[in-house]
Structures are given as C-alpha cells and as structure tokens.
Amino acid sequence: MTAFRRIAALALMATGTASGVSAAEPSRVVEIIVGASPGGGFDRTARAMERVLEEGIVSQPINVTNQPGAGGAVGLASMNRHPGDMHYISITSPNILTDELRGTSPLTFETLTPLATLVSEYLCFAVNAEGPLKTAEDLVNALKERPGEMRFGFATTPGNHNHVAFAQLAQAVGFDVMKPKTVVFKGASEAVTALLGQHVDFSIAPAASFAEYVRSGDLNCLAVSAPERLGGAMAEVPTWTELGYPVVYGPFRGVIGPQDMQPDQIAFWEEALTRMTGTEAWKQEVEDNYWTETFKGHDETLEFLRSERDLLKGSLTDLGLLQ
Amino acid sequence: MDTIGYLASGIATAFSGWNFAYVVIGAFVGTWIGMLPGLGPATGIALLLPLTYGLDPTGGMIMLCGIYFGSMYGGSISSILLNTPGDVSSVITMLDGNPMARKGRGGAALFCSAVASFIGGTVGLIGLTFLAEPIARFALRFGPAEYFALMTFALVATATLLQGAAVKGLIAIVLGLMVATVGIDLQSGAARFTMGSPDLFDGVSLIAVIIGLFGISEVFTNIQEIMARRWGKVATVGRLWMEASEWARCRFSFLRGSVIGFLVGVVPGAGGAVATLLAYAAERRASRHPEEFGKGAIEGVAGPEAANNASVGGALIPLFTLGLPGSSATAILLGALMIFGIQPGPRLFAESPDLVWGIIGSLYVANVVLVILNVPFIGIFVRMLTMPGAPLNAIILLLAITGAYSLNSNVFDVQVALLFGVAGFLLRKAGVPLAPFVLAVALGGNLEQSLRQALSLSDGDPAGLVPGGIAALFLGLSGILVLVATLAPAFRATARRRTETAKTRPQPR
Numbered sequence: 001m002t003a004f005r006r007i008a009a010l011a012l013m014a015t016g017t018a019s020g021v022s023a024a025e026p027s028r029v030v031e032i033i034v035g036a037s038p039g040g041g042f043d044r045t046a047r048a049m050e051r052v053l054e055e056g057i058v059s060q061p062i063n064v065t066n067q068p069g070a071g072g073a074v075g076l077a078s079m080n081r082h083p084g085d086m087h088y089i090s091i092t093s094p095n096i097l098t099d100e101l102r103g104t105s106p107l108t109f110e111t112l113t114p115l116a117t118l119v120s121e122y123l124c125f126a127v128n129a130e131g132p133l134k135t136a137e138d139l140v141n142a143l144k145e146r147p148g149e150m151r152f153g154f155a156t157t158p159g160n161h162n163h164v165a166f167a168q169l170a171q172a173v174g175f176d177v178m179k180p181k182t183v184v185f186k187g188a189s190e191a192v193t194a195l196l197g198q199h200v201d202f203s204i205a206p207a208a209s210f211a212e213y214v215r216s217g218d219l220n221c222l223a224v225s226a227p228e229r230l231g232g233a234m235a236e237v238p239t240w241t242e243l244g245y246p247v248v249y250g251p252f253r254g255v256i257g258p259q260d261m262q263p264d265q266i267a268f269w270e271e272a273l274t275r276m277t278g279t280e281a282w283k284q285e286v287e288d289n290y291w292t293e294t295f296k297g298h299d300e301t302l303e304f305l306r307s308e309r310d311l312l313k314g315s316l317t318d319l320g321l322l323q
Numbered sequence: 324m325d326t327i328g329y330l331a332s333g334i335a336t337a338f339s340g341w342n343f344a345y346v347v348i349g350a351f352v353g354t355w356i357g358m359l360p361g362l363g364p365a366t367g368i369a370l371l372l373p374l375t376y377g378l379d380p381t382g383g384m385i386m387l388c389g390i391y392f393g394s395m396y397g398g399s400i401s402s403i404l405l406n407t408p409g410d411v412s413s414v415i416t417m418l419d420g421n422p423m424a425r426k427g428r429g430g431a432a433l434f435c436s437a438v439a440s441f442i443g444g445t446v447g448l449i450g451l452t453f454l455a456e457p458i459a460r461f462a463l464r465f466g467p468a469e470y471f472a473l474m475t476f477a478l479v480a481t482a483t484l485l486q487g488a489a490v491k492g493l494i495a496i497v498l499g500l501m502v503a504t505v506g507i508d509l510q511s512g513a514a515r516f517t518m519g520s521p522d523l524f525d526g527v528s529l530i531a532v533i534i535g536l537f538g539i540s541e542v543f544t545n546i547q548e549i550m551a552r553r554w555g556k557v558a559t560v561g562r563l564w565m566e567a568s569e570w571a572r573c574r575f576s577f578l579r580g581s582v583i584g585f586l587v588g589v590v591p592g593a594g595g596a597v598a599t600l601l602a603y604a605a606e607r608r609a610s611r612h613p614e615e616f617g618k619g620a621i622e623g624v625a626g627p628e629a630a631n632n633a634s635v636g637g638a639l640i641p642l643f644t645l646g647l648p649g650s651s652a653t654a655i656l657l658g659a660l661m662i663f664g665i666q667p668g669p670r671l672f673a674e675s676p677d678l679v680w681g682i683i684g685s686l687y688v689a690n691v692v693l694v695i696l697n698v699p700f701i702g703i704f705v706r707m708l709t710m711p712g713a714p715l716n717a718i719i720l721l722l723a724i725t726g727a728y729s730l731n732s733n734v735f736d737v738q739v740a741l742l743f744g745v746a747g748f749l750l751r752k753a754g755v756p757l758a759p760f761v762l763a764v765a766l767g768g769n770l771e772q773s774l775r776q777a778l779s780l781s782d783g784d785p786a787g788l789v790p791g792g793i794a795a796l797f798l799g800l801s802g803i804l805v806l807v808a809t810l811a812p813a814f815r816a817t818a819r820r821r822t823e824t825a826k827t828r829p830q831p832r
Contacts, residue, residue, distance in 0.1 A: 037369065037655075044661060066369075067732055070507075070524035074733065077521065104514065105521055151780055158512035183467065183776045184509050189647045189654070193591055196645070199466030199780070212646055212668025288664075321512060 024264040026060040026087055033090045035075025037068045041206075042091050045118075045253055048285040052276050060087075071095045071157065073105040080107060080258045086265040089115065092256045097309045098159055101316060113261040114254060114301040115269040118277065119291035121206040122226035122250035123165045124234065126213075128198050129220045136223040136243050139202060140173050147179035153200030155191040158184055159321040161251035162204040165225050167315040172245040177318055195219060206250070207234050207290035225249045230290050252294065252308070254301060270297045329676060330452055333684025336381065336677065345382050346685050349389020350692045356390070357397020360538040360719070361530050361726030361740075363410025364595075365651040367394035370729060372659055380663035381678050385685040387659055391652055392444060392689045395595075395631055396697060399436045403624070404429055404707050407538040407719060409726075411529060411765045412595030412631045414758055415603045417537070418484065419616060419623030426619050427561030429708055433701045434565050435621055436628045437694055439577050443629030444690040446581035447588065447636020451643075452683060455672075458589055459644035465590050467776035468790050472797035473590065474770040477597045479801040480604040481759045481766075482808060484617075491755045498755075499763025500770075502527055509772050510779070522735040531727050531739040532764055536757050538723035539744025542716045544751060549712045563701055565621075573625035576606055584630030588637020594650040595631050596765045602630035635686075643679050645669055 032050060036042040043066060050062045067075040072095050082088045092114070099105035127133045133142060142150055154162040170177035183200060185191040188209045195203045196218055211233040213219040221237045224230055225247045229239055240247035255273060257265070276282055277295050286293055296304055316322040337346060356367045371390050375383035398409035403420035416436065423432040450458075465473070478496070485492030505516045506526030517523035580602040587598040606626035607616050616623050638649035646667035648654035660667045665675060672679055707715075727740035747757055774788075781787020789795050 037658075043658065047662060065732060068525075069731060069733070070521040073521045073524070074731070078733075102512075104524070148782075157507065158510070181779050181782065183779050184512075185776075186509060186772070187654075189657075190592065193463060193641075193645075193647050194466060197463035197466055212666050212670065216669035218669055288666075 024086060024262065024268050026058060026268075028060060028087060030058060030060055030062045030087050030089065031079075032062060032064045033075045033079045033088060034064060034066050035068060035070075035072030035090065037066055041208075042072070042093070042253075044289075045091055048282070049255075049276065052279050052281045052285075053272065055279070055281070057272050057275050057279075070105070071099070073099055073107065076105070076107050076112065076256070079256075080112060083258050084260040084262065084265075085258060086261060086268065089255055089257050089269065092252075092254045094161055094164075094251045094308065094312065096256075097305065097312050098316070101309065101313055101322060102159070109256065109302070109305045111259050113257040113259060113266065113298075114305060115257050115261075115266060115298055116273045117252050117254040117294055117296040117301045117304060118273070119286060119289075120250040120252050120294045121161075121208070121289070121291055122224050122230060123162060123204050124207040124210050124221045124237065125165075125169075125202060125204050125223050125225075126195060126210045126219045126221050127202045128195055129217055131198060131201065133202065133222070134220070136238065136240070139222050140169075140245070142201075143170075143175045143180065144173060147175050148181075150180040150202070151183070151200040152180045153183045153185055153191050153194045153203050154205065155185045155188045159316050159319060161206075161249070163319060164312060164315040165204050165247065165249045167318045168225070168247045168249050169240070169245065171315075171318065172240070172247050178320060192219075208288075211290060226292060228292075230292070231287065232290060234290060250292070252304075253291075254296075266298050326452060329680045330684060330687075332677075333680030333682075334687060335684070336681035337385065337685035337688040340382075342382055342385050342681070342685065343688070345378070345386040346389045346689050347692055347696070349386040349391075350393040350689050350696060353390035353393020353395075354397040354400075354693070354697060357394030357409055358401045359397075359726050360401065360407045360409060360723045361534040361730065362394065363398050363413065363530070363652075364391050364394045365410070365655060366530060366730060367391075367397075368652055368655045368659075372655065372662075375659070376662070380660070380665055381681045383663055384656070384659065384678065384682050387656060388682055388686050389689045389692075391635065391656070392440075392632065392686065392693055395635070396437065396440050396693055399440070399624075399628060399631075400433060400704055403432045403436065404704060405715075405719060406541050407723070408533060410595075411533060411761060412599045412627075412634075414533065414537070414596075414761050415599040415627040416624055416631075418603070418758055419618070419620050422617070422619035423621065423624065424705075424708060428619065428621075429705045430561060430563030430701055431565045431569055431621065432624050433704060434563065434698065435569070435573060435624050437697055437701070438565075439573075439580065439625045439628035440632045441690055441694045442577040443581045443584055443632035444635065445687070446578075446629070447585045447633035448683065448686055448690070449636075450585045450633075451636040451639050455640045455644055459640055462589050462591055462641050462645075462647075462649075464791075464793060465592075466790070467773045467780060468788050469793045469797075470592065470769065470773035471777050471788060472794040472801075473597070474766050474773060476797040476801045476804075477600055478763070478766050478770060479804045480600050481762045482804070483604040483607050484600075484758050484762070485756065488754065488756065491753070492759050495750070495755050495757070495760040496763045499760040500767040502532065502764045503767025504771070506768075510775050522733070526768065527739055527764070528730060528736050529761075529765055530730055531736040532743050533761055534723045534727045535740035535743025535745075536747035536750075536761060538719055538726075539740060540747030540751060540757075542720050542723070543744065543748040545712055545716050549716075561705075563705065569621045572620075573622045575609070576622040576625035577629045579605055579609065580626035580629030581633040583626075584633030585637040587630070588634030588649060589640050591638075591641045591647050591649040592769065594638070595634050596762065598630040598634040598637075599627035600762060602626040632690075639683075642667065643671055646671060 032046045034046045046064045079088045079090045100108040194200045214233045398413035399416045402408040402413040402417035406421045408414045420432045507524045583602045584598040606622045638653045641647040641649045642653045648657045727737045
C-alpha cells in the first residue's frame with residue numbers, strides 16, 4: 001500500500017469514526033485465515049476481500065494466511081487462538097454446521113463470532129452433453145424409474161452441500177436417495193474429469209465449477225438449485241423451482257471472528273464488510289464466480305445459521321450420515 | 324498460425340520485456356527452494372505464489388513455471404548429496420544418486436541429473452507442443468477402475484525397489500499402506516485412526532513423513548556416526564564430469580525415462596511419483612547390471628530424473644486443454660491462473676493463445692536456463708559433502724523443521740516429521756528400506772479410494788474393475804510382474820541344480 005493511499009484511507013476512517021459508526025478499529029495488520037490451500041475457492045474469496053478491503057475500507061494492511069486442513073476446522077482453530085482480537089477473521093461455509101452436527105469439531109458458530117454472510121453459491125446439476133439425459137425431466141424420470149442404475153459423482157466429502165442438494169431433490173421428487181451409486185471424488189476437477197469421461201451419469205457442484213465446460217459444449221447443466229436463474233453461461237438453465245421441484249440450496253460464504261469479540265468490534269466489521277460488498281470490484285467478483293449476494297449482518301447471520309443447521313440436520317439424517 | 328508459428332511467438336514472448344528476467348529469477352529461486360527438505364515443486368510454487376501477485380498473468384505464470392522446473396532440479400540436488408529428498412518424486416533419485424555421491428561420483432550424479440532433466444523436460448514439452456490436442460481426450464478414459472489398475476501396477480513396481488530383502492520390503496509397504504489409511508475416509512466421511520484430532524482429518528502429511536523419514540532420521544544416523552568417530556571418510560568430491568562409460572550406460576535411459584514420464588504425466592492424478600517409480604523399474608529391467616541398482620547405478624538417476632521433468636509437459640496437457648490439473652503442482656498453477664483472472668477450461672488454448680504459448684515458450688527457455696545456471700554450480704554444490712558433520716546436521720535439522728512448518732504453517736506437521744524421524748532411524752537400524760514405505764504412503768490413498776469408487780459404480784461386482792483395455796493392460800502387467808518375481812527364484816534354483824548335477828554326473832567314456 002502506498003503512503004498516499006494509506007493517508008487517504010486514514011482520512012476516510014477518521015470521518016467514519018467521527019460520524020459515530022464504530023469505535024473499535026484495527027491498529028495493526030489484519031490476518032484473514034483461510035482454512036484451505038492457495039488457489040482454491042476459499043483462498044480466492046479471501047484474496048478478493050483483501051484487495052477490496054485494502055482499497056480504503058480498512059486502514060491497516062491485510063494479510064491472507066493459508067492453514068488448510070479438516071475442511072476448514074484447522075484454520076478456525078488457529079484463528080480462535082486470539083479470542084476477542086478483531087485482527088483475526090476467517091471465511092466460513094456450511095462445513096462449520098456439518099462439523100457441529102457430526103460432532104467432529106468443538107468450534108461452533110455459537111462459540112465463535114459470526115460477523116456477516118456474504119454470498120450463496122448455488123449449485124448446478126450437470127451431465128455430459130453426449131449422454132442420454134438431455135433435460136432435468138430426463139434426470140428426474142431416470143432417478144424415479146431406475147435409481148439403482150444411476151451413477152452420481154461429486155466432490156469433496158459425504159454430507160457436503162453437493163450431497164445435501166441431492167438429498168433435497170430426492171425429498172422433492174420422491175426417490176430413495178440411498179439407491180443411486182454414489183461416488184465421492186477428492187476435488188471438483190476429479191468430479192469434472194469423471195463426468196467428461198462418462199464414468200458417472202451426473203454430478204452436482206457450484207455453477208462456477210461447470211461454467212467453462214458448459215460454454216465449450218462438453219457438459220450440460222440441467223437445472224440449478226437457485227431461487228432465480230443465474231447469469232453468464234447459466235442464463236438458459238432453469239431453476240428447480242421453475243420446474244416444480246422446490247429445491248433451493250447453496251452453500252453460503254460468510255466471515256467469522258474468534259470468540260468473545262466486543263460489540264464495537266463486531267460493528268466495525270459489519271460496517272467494513274457492508275461497504276466492501278457495495279464496491280464495483282466486489283460486484284465483479286460475485287459475477288465471475290456465479291455467486292448470489294445474500295448479505296446479512298451479525299444478528300441476522302446468527303439467526304440464519306440456526307435455521308440452516310436445522311435444515312442440514314434433516315438432510316444429513318436422510319443421507320444416513322446422522323442418527 | 325500453425326503450431327511452429329505459435330511456439331515461435333511463445334518463445335518470443337519469453338524474451339520480451341521483463342519476462343526473461345522472470346524465467347531466470349523463477350528458475351534460480353526455484354532451485355534453491357527445491358533444495359530445502361520438504362519443499363518440492365508443489366509446496367515451492369504455493370509458497371512463492373504471493374510473489375507473483377503484482378505481475379501480469381503472463382509474467383506471473385512464467386515465473387511460476389520457472390519455479391516449477393527449478394524446484395524439481397533443486398530437489399534432486401539435496402537427495403543426491405544429503406540423502407534428504409524434497410518430495411516423493413525425488414525419493415527415487417536418491418536411491419542411486421546418494422550411493423554415487425558416497426562413492427565420490429556426486430558431481431557426475433548431479434551432472435547426469437541436470438542432463439536428464441533437460442532432455443526429459445524438452446521431450447515432455449515437445450509432446451505438449453505437438454500432441455496436446457490428440458492426447459487430451461485420452462486422459463478422460465481414466466475412470467476409477469483405470470486408476471486402480473495403474474496404482475496397482477505402480478505398487479507392484481515398488482517391489483523392484485526391494486533389493487533382495489523381500490520380507491523387510493513387504494513390511495515397509497504394508498506399514499506405508501497403513502499410514503495412508505489415517506484420516507477422514509473419502510467415501511463414507513468416517514474418521515479413521517484420527518484419535519479425535521482434527522489435525523489428522525486430512526491424513527498424515529506425506530511431505531512431513533518424507534522430511535522425517537529421510538531428513539531427520541539422516542541427522543540421527545549422522546550423529547551416531549560422529550559419536551562413533553566414523554564420520555567424514557565416506558564423502559569425497561571426486562571428478563565432476565561424467566565418464567565415457569557412464570554416458571554409454573545412460574544414453575537410452577534418458578529417452579526411456581522421458582517417454583514414460585510424459586505418458587504418465589498426461590494421466591491426471593498420477594503425477595511425478597508414479598512416473599519416476601515406473602521409470603526406475605524400467606531401468607532396472609533393461610539394465611545388464613540389475614544388481615548394481617541401489618548401490619550407485621547411474622541409470623537409476625538418469626531414467627527417473629528424465630521421467631520427472633518429462634511428466635511436467637504431460638501434466639500440462641490436461642491443464643491447458645481441459646482445465647484439469649494432473650498433479651498437485653499443476654493444481655496450484657490452476658489456482659494461480661484463476662487469481663490472475665483467467666478461467667482455465669476447454670477453451671483456454673482458443674481464447675488465450677498468447678498466454679498459453681507464452682508459458683510453453685518460457686518453459687523451453689527455463690529448461691535451457693536451468694542447465695546453464697546449474698552446471699557451473701555443481702562444483703560448489705558438491706562441496707556440501709565435505710562440510711564438517713556438526714554444522715551440517717544442525718543445518719539439515721533446521722531446514723527440515725522449517726520445511727515441515729511451512730507446509731501448512733502448522734506445528735502439528737513438525738511433530739509428525741519428528742515422529743517419523745525417530746521411526747525412520749529405527750527402521751534403518753532394522754534394515755527396513757524406507758523408499759517403499761514412502762511410496763506406499765503416497766500411493767495408498769489413491770489405490771484404496773479408486774478401488775472403492777470402482778466397486779461402488781459396479782455395485783460391488785469385481786468385474787467392474789476391468790471395464791476395458793486400459794485396466795486390463797495394467798492389471799495384466801501387474802500379474803505378470805508378480806508371477807515373474809515369485810517364480811524366477813524357483814526357476815533359477817532348479818536351473819542351478821540341473822547344471823550342478825550335470826557337472827557331478829560322471830562323464831560317459
């Protein structure tokens with residue numbers, strides 16, 4: 001950050017404080033701890049935040065640290081070594097709820113401090129363009145008539161958002177979610193490879209994972225689990241709701257801080273993140289990633305996470321992953 | 324424009340503006356990073372990725388590719404000279420490279436490795452340049468069953484590393500496969516042998532295991548040597564250049580390794596470990612002196628080193644043509660592309676030809692730069708061997724611990740490395756070979772998961788493991804290798820008995 005930009009940012013902060021928006025503010029480097037490797041989805045979200053927040057929203061430099069492991073739990077644990085410290089924030093996803101429900105991590109959103117919800121990543125149900133399934137109706141019929149023959153492949157772990165969306169389709173359509181042959185792949189690109197090679201019949205993943213292959217005509221997206229149609233390469237793809245199946249589900253991405261954060265610290269981040277989501281650069285990021293903006297502040301996020309937890313509990317039970 | 328035209332413009336891109344400087348910086352920094360234990364290409368690129376954030380996409384990718392090739396070469400330097408490989412693909416180089424260094428042929432091993440890397444890298448790039456389009460779709464024929472067959476073949480090939488001590492070797496392989504089962508099971512989501520610790524959910528870090536087994540246990544062994552006052556006589560610098568006889572022995576190894584490496588590299592997910600392993604096995608089969616392997620056979624350095632670098636060209640094919648990373652290092656390159664705002668996918672070649680050909684062109688240049696940069700340094704690198712024991716051990720230990728920590732900025736990985744350091748020391752004492760152990764850890768996860776994926780897709784019917792020719796080929800080859808290995812000693816014994824009886828039988832008058 002240049003000296004000029006820093007001064008400009010400080011001036012901006014000063015006006016912010018004067019108008020009484022927030023009393024607390026970072027006094028040194030802010031660490032965004034990413035519980036995933038460089039180059040992955042979470043890392044890109046954090047880097048986008050870093051770029052946008054440094055453009056005059058936060059007066060201190062921002063640093064992204066990668067601490068991959070256990071679907072983000074290792075990163076969260078590392079962030080929580082600084083209770084009550086607003087200089088450590090992290091990105092959350094439904095993983096934190098899954099971990100809580102399955103009892104795999106002691107850190108829940110209620111022990112930590114959720115600061116905001118930023119976006120939802122709605123999911124796309126995709127098939128190989130050369131396969132026999134041409135429409136969402138074809139997929140639904142196949143799953144109803146011969147569920148045991150259908151081969152479903154997805155990444156990255158059983159019970160994750162892709163798997164939960166499948167359970168919700170099963171609920172809406174009325175087929176046995178345990179019948180299809182289900183294969184879990186280590187990463188999104190392995191799942192795409194299997195679909196391109198027709199080793200599986202269909203796959204579910206965030207729209208961005210398939211978009212380039214839909215553009216090139218290798219894959220078809222049959223439907224999306226979004227409340228409204230997505231843009232870009234997905235503009236032609238119907239939503240499940242349009243087709244008469246109430247499947248609306250997509251993992252959220254939010255920002256969370258360590259436990260024991262004070263109200264003025266929470267207020268600072270709510271304000272900063274609100275301003276971040278208003279910038280052009282962030283809007284571009286949202287569009288490029290096929291995200292849908294679903295901004296919620298601290299209180300709303302708490303409420304939202306509780307209702308998501310209930311919904312997830314039902315789906316995980318259907319999938320036999322919870323007793 | 325035809326392929327040659329694109330390639331020419333790509334090489335021109337590599338020389339334009341600051342790009343040439345990025346190639347040189349990347350290759351240089353990569354070599355030094357790669358020498359550190361635990362910092363192979365994947366971790367090296369990940370660690371240095373933030374350095375390139377300010378650059379334009381072409382410049383940034385060029386620098387990362389320089390780091391990629393550089394760190395691969397750097398990894399072989401430390402495996403050959405210090406017996407501490409940086410990642411799993413340089414474990415194989417160590418098997419014969421380090422014995423060469425102990426015999427005073429360290430310079431020759433480094434020179435051979437540089438030449439092999441250059442030839443392998445070039446063959447891989449030529450393959451990438453001319454075969455990318457026709458070969459890209461071939462990679463898609465690898466489904467779970469095909470992966471399982473390939474992994475089985477690779478695991479059977481590890482048997483060629485056993486060097487006679489079959490039982491101890493099998494113990495090593497089984498121990499490695501056991502370590503590979505730790506973590507959250509991909510298919511069921513169940514935690515296995517994690518003892519409730521989230522640090523173990525993703526399994527035991529392979530790199531931390533390598534750092535411990537080789538780097539740290541090497542230090543323990545060295546300390547013991549120093550205590551027993553036996554230190555310092557093994558290492559001599561020797562003559563630096565390869566002798567004519569050495570050239571003659573590995574002429575064809577360079578080419579065999581290059582072809583094997585390229586082909587294995589094309590298959591997404593197989594990576595440098597399988598490439599180097601299969602190249603080593605091929606060299607041992609082809610050699611007229613198989614008994615010298617593991618004791619400093621130069622072919623054992625030439626083949627795998629060529630394969631390792633050739634696999635880069637292969638691995639870039641699915642990345643550039645389909646947006647699918649073929650190895651952990653290319654997965655990070657994919658992430659880097661996205662950070663630079665480029666969506667990799669099936670249209671990358673068509674939409675960003677300047678970028679893709681710029682990268683390919685710079686890889687050719689990086690390959691040449693590395694040879695020019697590193698051959699003059701061989702003399703200096705080899706001097707490491709003459710370093711007094713105490714400071715050398717302190718440096719290895721320091722680098723090993725730093726390397727383990729830098730993987731995930733996590734102290735847990737350091738603890739894993741130390742634990743495996745002790746385990747490695749004890750295994751060495753017991754004469755259990757470490758390389759098959761590490762390869763089993765590297766292959767075990769994929770082997771198990773692809774088996775279970777294939778069986779899920781066939782509803783548990785074992786016929787699902789052989790859906791087509793590719794799987795049948797690899798499983799058939801594995802079967803033949805096992806048969807040959809088990810029957811050969813029996814045949815040899817019978818043959819010996821026959822000749823002996825022939826000798827003792829009184830000659831008819």
